[in-house]
Amino acid sequence: MIITNDIIKNNLANYSNKNNKISRDLKNGKLFKIIKGLYETNPNIPGYLLASSIYGPSYLSFEFALYYYGLIPEKVVSYTSATFDKKKKKRYDTTFGTFFYRDVPKKVYSIGIKLIEENGYSYQIATPEKALCDKLYTLSPVKNISELVNLLFNDLRIDVDAFKKLNVKDIEEISKIYHSTNVKMLCKYVRRIK
Numbered sequence: 001m002i003i004t005n006d007i008i009k010n011n012l013a014n015y016s017n018k019n020n021k022i023s024r025d026l027k028n029g030k031l032f033k034i035i036k037g038l039y040e041t042n043p044n045i046p047g048y049l050l051a052s053s054i055y056g057p058s059y060l061s062f063e064f065a066l067y068y069y070g071l072i073p074e075k076v077v078s079y080t081s082a083t084f085d086k087k088k089k090k091r092y093d094t095t096f097g098t099f100f101y102r103d104v105p106k107k108v109y110s111i112g113i114k115l116i117e118e119n120g121y122s123y124q125i126a127t128p129e130k131a132l133c134d135k136l137y138t139l140s141p142v143k144n145i146s147e148l149v150n151l152l153f154n155d156l157r158i159d160v161d162a163f164k165k166l167n168v169k170d171i172e173e174i175s176k177i178y179h180s181t182n183v184k185m186l187c188k189y190v191r192r193i194k
Helices: 005-011 018-027 062-068 128-137 145-155 159-165 166-176 181-193
Strands: 002-004 032-035 038-040 078-083 091-092 097-103 111-116 121-126
Touching: 002 005, 005 018, 005 038, 005 091, 032 128, 062 078, 062 121, 062 128, 121 128, 128 166, 128 181, 145 159, 166 181
Parallel strands: 078 097
Antiparallel strands: 002 038, 032 038, 091 097, 111 121
């Protein structure tokens, strides 16, 4: 269970030195530090369940979500999330993994996100279509469909079968809001092949 410093101190109202009690719980393995002021009670919890609590608002996207949905073959060992209006990238190295956060445009932030409940935790993750659009947004613009195909299937190593399962209408909707050359090119490409 994720727990904040304030909640812990509130629960320790009878203790005269709350910080000493927290230090003992950390030492004895009752608490595990995520980042300053944020703790977890389960040392084996998967990092993706913690990502939105570390820095937010945020949702899992980019490489992590592409791997999660089987769109890329390489195992992603860090947790990549989208934020908005933060103006800079963030990185947190924790015992639960490495967490990266980067902005997407505010207008597109809230579309194409799923809320998932798992083992008493909840997290937000981009749909496969949104994760691909988010990733393409971070890359240098392509000039034509041929360059996009090369980017998708050679550079990013997108799985062709998983790509064919993407929802064209979802990509079209995201493309209308995302002012990105790569996302617009993706929309043209999926219309052409489906």
